[in-house]
Amino acid sequence: MSAADTAARTRLVTDGGLETDLIFHHGVDLPDFAAFVLLDDDRGRDLLRDYYRGYAEIARAHGAGLRLESATWRASADWGLRLGYDAAALRRINADAITLLREIAAEYRDLPEVRIVGMIGPRGDGYRPGSWDAVTGADDAHAYHLPQVRALADAGAHVIAAYTLTDAAEAAGVVRAAREAGVPVEISFTVETDGLLPSGRTLADTIDHVDAIAAPDGYLLNCAHPDHLALAVQPETASRIIGIRPNASRLSHAELDEADELDEGDPADLAATMADLLKKLPAVRVVGGCCGTDARHVAKIWERMDGHGQRPAVAPPA
Numbered sequence: 001m002s003a004a005d006t007a008a009r010t011r012l013v014t015d016g017g018l019e020t021d022l023i024f025h026h027g028v029d030l031p032d033f034a035a036f037v038l039l040d041d042d043r044g045r046d047l048l049r050d051y052y053r054g055y056a057e058i059a060r061a062h063g064a065g066l067r068l069e070s071a072t073w074r075a076s077a078d079w080g081l082r083l084g085y086d087a088a089a090l091r092r093i094n095a096d097a098i099t100l101l102r103e104i105a106a107e108y109r110d111l112p113e114v115r116i117v118g119m120i121g122p123r124g125d126g127y128r129p130g131s132w133d134a135v136t137g138a139d140d141a142h143a144y145h146l147p148q149v150r151a152l153a154d155a156g157a158h159v160i161a162a163y164t165l166t167d168a169a170e171a172a173g174v175v176r177a178a179r180e181a182g183v184p185v186e187i188s189f190t191v192e193t194d195g196l197l198p199s200g201r202t203l204a205d206t207i208d209h210v211d212a213i214a215a216p217d218g219y220l221l222n223c224a225h226p227d228h229l230a231l232a233v234q235p236e237t238a239s240r241i242i243g244i245r246p247n248a249s250r251l252s253h254a255e256l257d258e259a260d261e262l263d264e265g266d267p268a269d270l271a272a273t274m275a276d277l278l279k280k281l282p283a284v285r286v287v288g289g290c291c292g293t294d295a296r297h298v299a300k301i302w303e304r305m306d307g308h309g310q311r312p313a314v315a316p317p318a
Contacts, residue, residue, distance in 0.1 A: 009285065010064070010065040010112050010113045010285065011062075011064040011065060011285050011287075012059075012064060012065040012066065012067040012113065012115060012243075012285055012286045012287070013055055013056075013058050013059040013062065013064050013065070013066055013067065013287065013288065013298065013302065014055065014066075014067035014068075014069055014117075014243070014245065014286055014287070014288030014298075015051070015052065015055045015068075015069060015288050015289070015298070016055070016245075016288055016289030016290070016293035016294045016295060016297055016298050017247075017248070017289055017290050017291045017292055017293045017294065018035050018051065018071060019033050019035050019073075019291075020262055020291050020292055020293075021051065021293075021294045022035065022038075022047065022051070023262075024261075024262040025294065026047065028044075028047065031082075031083055032074060032079055032082055032083060033073075033074060034073075034074035034075070034079060034083055035048075035071040035072075035073065035074070036071050036072050036073075036074060036075040036093050036094075036097060037083065038071065039071065039093055039096045039097055039100065040093070045100060048071055048100060049100070049103075049104060052068055052101070052104050053104065053107075054294075054295040055288070055295060055298060056104070056107070056108045056111070058295065058298055058299050058302055059108070059111055060108070060110070060111060061299075061302075062302050062306055063112070064111070064112065064302070065111055065112045065113035065114065065115065066105075066108055066111050066113070066114045066115070067114075067115045067117055067286055067288070068101040068104060068105060068114065068115070068116050068117065069101075069117040069119045069161065070094070070097035070098055070100075070101055070116075070117065070118050070119045070152065070157070071097055071119075072093070072094050072097045072118065072119050072120065072148070072152065073119050073120065073121035073163060073164075074121055075090055075093055075094050075097070075120075075148060076090070076120060076121070076123065076144070076145065076147075076148045077090065077144065077147065077148075078123060078144075079121075080093075087147065090147070090148065090151070091147070091151045094118070094148055094151035094152050094155065095151055095152075095154070095155040097118075097152075097155075098116060098118060098152060098155035098156050098157050099155060099156075101116045102116060102156060115158050115159065116156065116157055116158045116159075117157060117158065117159050117160070117161050118149070118152025118153065118155075118157030118159070118160045118161070118183075119160075119161055119162075119163060120145060120148055120149065120152070120160065120161070120162045120163070120174065121162070121163055121164055122162075122164055122165055122166065122167075122170060123141065123144050123145070123170065137169050137173070138169045138170070138172040138173040138176065138213060138214075139173065140173065141169060141170040141171075141172070141173025141174060141177075142173035142174075142176045142177050142180075143173075144173070145162075145173060145174050145177045146177040146180065146181070149174070149177040149178050149180075149181045149183070150177075150181045152183075153178075153181040153182065153183040154181075157183060158183075158184070159183060159184040159185065159186060159217070160174070160177075160178045160181075160183050160184070160185045160186070161185070161186045161187075161188060161220065162174040162185070162186070162187050162188065163188040163220070163222050163223070163245075164188065164190045164222060164223050165187060165188065165189050165190070166189065166190060166197050166198040166199055167197075167199055168199075168201070168206045168209040168210045168213075171187045171189070171206075171210045171216070172209075172210050172213040172214045174187065174216075175187065175210070175213075175214035175215070175216045176214050178216075179214070184217045185216045185217055186216055186217055186218045186219065186220055186242070186243070187210065187216045187218075187219050187220070188219065188220035188221060188222045188243070188245070189203060189206060189219065189220075189221060189222075190221070190222055190223040190224055190253075191203065191221070191224050191228055191229060191231070191232045192224070192228070192252060192253065193224075193225075193228050193250075193252050194228075194231060195228055195229075195230075195231025195232040196232070197232075198253075202232070202234070203221075203232040203233065203234070203237055204234045204236055204237045207219060207237050207240055218240065218241075218242035218243070218283075219237075219240050219241050219242065220241065220242060220243035220244065220245065220286065221233075221241060221243075221244055221245070221246075222244070222245035222246070222290045223245070223247055223253070223290045223291055224246065224247055224290075225246055225247050225248075225249060225250045225265075225270075225273070226244075226246045226270070226273035226274050226276070226277040227250060227273055228250070229244065229246060229277055230273075230276070230277050230280065233277075233280050233281065238280055238281050238282060238283070239282060239283050240283070241281050241283060241284055242283050242284060242285060242286055243284060243285070243286030243287065243288075244274065244277065244278070244281070244284055244286070244287055244288075245286075245287075245288045245289055245290040246270065246273075246274060246277075246289060246290060246293070247265075247289075247290050247291045247292055247293070248263065248264045248265035248267075248270055248289065248291070248292030248293045248297055249263035249264070249265050249291070249292050250265070251263055256291060256292075262292055263292055264292045264293070264294070264297075265292060265297075267296050267297045267299075267300040267301075268300055268304075270289075270293070270297055270300065270301065271297075271300040271301045271303065271304035271305075272304065274287070274301050274304070274305075275301075275304050275305060278305070287301060287302065287305070289301070
């Protein structure tokens with residue numbers, strides 16, 4: 001097996017719900033759920049370093065690789081403008097986010113692999129299904145996301161990952177932007193409690209649609225409880241899913257959006273439901289968390305996988 005094949009099969013720990021952890025556990029004000037603002041001062045950068053190091057230690061404990069994902073989910077033009085960041089400021093902040101991850105990666109050279117991911121988010125509000133203010137086609141999505149993708153790629157991101165997407169057209173536009181920037185790209189969709197995307201489409205239909213236009217290098221699922229993700233997964237799509245970042249809560253996106261308190265669920269229960277979900281997903285190698293999760297949840301998931309012989313499987317070598 002080549003070095004590239006070995007890297008492609010390395011299990012990777014990734015982080016949990018960055019924004020919810022910082023807001024509810026550290027009292028940090030994140031306007032518009034935008035964690036990238038923390039990169040503008042020493043205290044914010046220190047918070048991010050400590051946050052990522054917690055997941056690096058989980059990777060070390062399990063002999064796994066580490067997937068460091070930039071705090072740039074909101075660092076695109078529309079969201080940046082709301083927070084007073086013009087194009088030049090956004091390019092700087094995206095580059096700074098990758099620089100921070102590269103510094104942390106240097107501390108963990110003993111791990112099997114450290115992958116640096118440039119994270120982008122939807123142009124609209126990923127937490128208000130059905131109330132989008134920026135629904136776009138693939139061409140518009142390509143033009144919108146290209147500046148951020150280029151900034152992350154130029155700064156040294158190994159891969160671009162678009163999270164909490166709900167629409168095939170936007171996903172295809174992101175893929176095209178990453179191909180133009182010359183960097184690998186992954187797409188992560190979210191689903192509602194019935195297992196359907198907010199568009200009303202099935203996951204299988206959405207993946208088929210994206211693949212027909214501009215196939216990414218892999219798909220992930222995030223921002224839904226494993227019970228709801230399990231409803232979305234069908235045999236024909238299982239081999240395309242390479243990563244899972246679940247919510248701690250079984251509440252819907254709408255319910256979570258209205259909640260005044262964090263629903264962090266039960267880490268042991270989340271780990272058990274993740275173990276069941278992973279049995280259906282033979283290609284998953286990236287495992288972390290999303291809203292409501294923190295290092296406790298991700299540690300429990302990995303303990304459950306390793307302690308019960310349920311490591312995320314990988315596709316057999318070609």
